Amino acid sequence: MEMTPDETTLFTVWGVGINETVGYTWIVMILLTVASMVITRNLRPDVPPNRWRTTLEVIVTAIQSQIEEISPRASRHVLYFSGTLFLFIAFSNLLLVVPGFTPPTASLSTTAALALSVLIAVPLFGITRQGIGGYLKTYVQPSVVMLPFNIISEFSRGISLAIRLYGNVMSGAVIAGILLSIAPFFFPVVMDVLGLLTGLIQAYIFAILATVYISSATATVGKPLHKEKDK
Known part of the structure; x- marks a missing residue:
């Protein structure tokens, strides 16, 4: 059983192998x-919404409400960033039900890249x-003595994000492989359902943590938070 999609070539372009990740x-x-x-x-405004547009609006509204609860002063750019993270991770994990598809989030390189994007976005x-x-x-803050600790804390956030997402996705794949070898007819259905649920939860947690880190970086020390309207 392949432990990471980095090890499998999906197709070749001009003689260069492109792996599954x-x-x-x-x-x-x-x-x-x-x-x-x-x-x-x-x-x-003059076109009535269809079911797909309504579904998309519900998703965007739900993400926006979650962000506003965490960071009242969050701008629309936070919604774009955190919402994109959520949709990418959630959709990648949901496609696990497609035969032959390996979620790119099962690769440490992908989760590290997502964590790196958060590390860059926060400052x-x-x-x-x-x-x-x-x-x-x-x-x-609260004193210059905390400088090295705050720097270490900043980088440890990214590492924890990458390892958490990668570990959860890979553990699900390993458990599914073990159960598949034991009972190939019953457990795959159960694991697919659990995999979908876990994938959505992990996407939610990753996006929420990214929003929390951004909220912490944008909070003005010594000033109370207040809700601001986007200009």
């Missing part, structure tokens, strides 16, 4: 992009909100 990642991105374009192509959101000086001051 890269190939399925692009497939997920293309499917999400095409689906969003098709659903929103008639996004006008960018913080600098945008507070300025470079204001954001850098958060590393010496």
Whole structure:
């Protein structure tokens, strides 16, 4: 049993082998992009919403409400970032039910890349909100002695995000493989259901943690949080 999609070549382009991680990642991105374009192509007030548009609006509204509960001062850019993370991870894990499909989130390289995007986004959101000086001051709070600890904490967040997502997806794959060898007719159905549930939960947790980190970076020290309207 393959332990990671990095080890399997999905197809070859100009003599270069593309592994399952890269190939399925692009497939997920293309499917999400095409689906969003098709659903929103008639996004006008005079056009009544269909069921797909209604479903998309429910998902976006739910994500936005969760973000606003965590960070009242969150901008729409946080919704775009965290929402994209959630949709990519959730859709990747949901496609597990497709025969032969291996979720790219089962690769440590993918989860590390997602965690790295959070590590980059956190200071960018913080600098945008507070300025470079204001954001850098958060590393010496409550005193300059905490500087190395705050830096270590920042990087440990990304590591924990990557390992948590990778570990949960891979553990599910390993358990499914073991049960499949024991009872190949009954357990796959059960594991598919559990895999879908776990995939949604992991996508939710990852997006929520990313939002929490961004909220912490954009919170002004010594000032109360208040809800701000997007301009």
